[in-house]
Amino acid sequence: MYFSQEEMDLLKGSNLYQATITRKQDWRAEWQSCIQGLSTLDADLGGALTWEYYLEAATHLSSRAFPSTILSKTPSNTASKLSHAVLLPGIDSLNHKRATPVSWIANISEPLDSSTLDLLIHETVPAGSECFNNYGPKPNSELILGYGFALPSNPDDTILLSLATSNATSSSMVEVGRDAKNAEHLWELVIAKISELDSEEPMSAWEVELEAAETIMSLTEQRLSRLPDVSKAGDVNARQPVLEMIGYYLEGQRAILTDLIQWAQAKRVGARDKALAEGVELVLDDEE
Template identity: 45%
Template sequence: MAANDISADVTVVSIPFSLAVTPDGAKKALQETLKGFDDVTAGALDSFSERQLVCTYLCLHWIADRSRTVLRHGPYLDTLPSPERLMTPLHFTPNELEAFKGSNLYGATLDRRRDWEAEWAQCRDVVAAANPTWGEAFTWDRYLTTSTYLSSRAFPSTVLSSTPTLHTTPSSYPVFLPGIDALNHARAHPVSWVVSDRTSTSISTSASPEPSISLVIHTPTGAGSELLNNYGPKPNAEFILGYGFSLPNNPDDTIVLKIGGPSGASAPVPADVKFEVGRNARGAEPVWDAVLAAIGAQYGDEEEDSAMETETSVEDELCAADMLAEMAQNLYDRLPPFPPANVAELRGQVVDMLDHYLEGQRDILRSLVAFAQEKEARALQRAKEEGLDVVEEGEEEEEMEE
C-alpha cells in the first residue's frame, strides 16, 4: 500500500541485480553447499533445468544451516506466502480439481504434477547422496512450494536486459526479483521496467552503484491504495495454473487446440503443433488452414483434372467447416458444468476461478463454431456462383429419409 500520494511516472521499487535469484547463482550456491560430493553432484547439477536449480537452492534454505553465506535468500523466503495460502490447481483438494475435469486445464494440471514430481525425485536423489538427512527433508511439498513461487512470482530474464521486456525468448530463463515481485497484477496497468548500470545517472545513486532493475508506475496512486504491477496479457488458464487467481471476463482468454490426423514426416499438420484461439475466434485462421490441409491430405487426388480440382476444393471446404464446427462443439460439450454439483465443498476462490475460466472457454468455443459456420456459408456461396451442385447435409438427410 502507498503510505502517501504517489504521482505518475515514479519509480516505486528498485533492487540491485545481485539480489536477484537466477539459475546461475543458484547453481554456484548448490556447488558450494554440496561441496565434498563433487563426484555425485557435478554432472547432476549440469543436467538440472533452470527450475530445478532455483527450486533446489530455495529448498535448501529450509533444510540446511542458513548461516551458510551462500544461502542468502532466507529473509526473502520468509516474506513469501505460506503453502496453505497458495491457490494453484496443484494445491486444490481432490474435489476442487475434479470440478475442472473435462477441460484443458484439468489435463494441464495432471501433466504439470507428473513433470514436477519427476524433477523433484531427481533433485532429492542428488541432495540425499550428498547428505541423507537433507534428502529426507527434501519433501515433495517443499519442492512444490518453491516451484509454485517460481511459476507465480518469477520474471523472464529479459527484464534484466538493456531494453527490459516481459517477452520470453528461447534463451531466457526465470528469475526472482525480491521486492518487485510483491506487487499484484492489474491488467493493462501502465508500467515500465528500467535497467540502470554503473554509468547511468537516471536512477543509480552512490549508495547503489551496481546495475539495478526498477519498476516505474505511470499512473498516480493515492495514499492507502495498492501499488500494482502488470504481468502482461495472459489467459485465465495461465493465471490459474501458474499464479492461483483469475480475472472475470478476461479479454485475453484463449483455448489451445491440436488437430488430429495422420502422423509422420508427410503429415499435413505435425502432431506436436498447437494452436491458440482467443475470443471472437481470434487466431482461428491457422486452425482453419490446418483442418483444410488435413482434409485435403485425406481425400485429395493429385490426378484429378483442373475442373474437378475446383469442385473438390469446395467439397474440402465444406468438409473442413463441418469438422471444425464438430470439434469445437465436442470440446464445448465436454466442459464441466457450472456450478458443479459439489459446489458447497469448494472454497470460494476456487469457485470463482472455475466460473471465470469456463466463461472464457465457452465464449471462445461458441465463436469458433460461428467461425466454422461462416466458412461453410462462404463455401456454399462459392459453389452456387460456380454452378456446382452441392447437397447440404440437412437436405441429404431429408432425401435419405424419403
C-alpha cells in the same frame, strides 16, 4: 496445484485439468532428481526435502521469478533461451492488473551491487491506492495455474485445440482466442489436411471448404459438450474462491468455442455460396 481432488474434478474435460496434472508430474520428477542429488552429498538433507517443501518452493519461484533479461541494459520481461529465473524481493509483491502501462528501467553499473531496477507506472496512482504490475496478456488458464487467480470475462482467454495429422503419432495444436482470434490458422491446417486425403475425383474448392467448416464445427461442438458445468457442483466440497475462478475460466472456454462455431458456420455459408455460383445448390442442415 493446490486444488483438492474434488476441486480438480470440476475441471475434467478442460485443457486446464490436463495441464495441471502435467505440471505436477514435471515438478515431482524435478523433486525426485533433487532428492537424488542432495542425498549423494548428505542423506539427511535429501530425506528432509519433502514433496510439500518442494511444491511450496517451486510455486514461489514460478509465480514470482522474473527472466534475467529484465536486468540487462535493454530490459525485457520476456524469457529467452539464454535467460534464467531471478527473484527480486519486494517488487515481486505487486498484483496483476491487465493493460496497466508499466516500464522496467534497469540502471546497470559497476560494481553490480550499486545497480538499480525501477518499475515505472505510466498512470496516476492516488495516495493510499494499490500499485499494480502488468504480468502481460495472460489467459485465465495461465493465471490459475501460475498465480492462483482468474479474471472475469478475460479478453486474453484462449483454448488449445488438437488437430490430428497424417502422422498417427502426432497432432497439431492451435491456440484460439475470443472472437475467433487465430481461427484462420486452424482453418489453413484443416484445409491442408483435407487436401492431402486420397479421393477418386479431385475436390472443388467449395467442397474442400465445406468439409473444412463442418470439421471445425464438429470438433468445436465436441469440445463444448465435454466442458464441465460448475453450476451443477451442488454438494461438492469446494472453496468459494476456487469455484469462482473455475467459473471465470469455463465461461471463457465456452465463449471461445461458441465464437468459433459461429465463425465456422459463416465459412460454411461462404462455401455454399461458391457452390451456387458453380450451379450447385446446397441446403445446409440448419436451413432445412
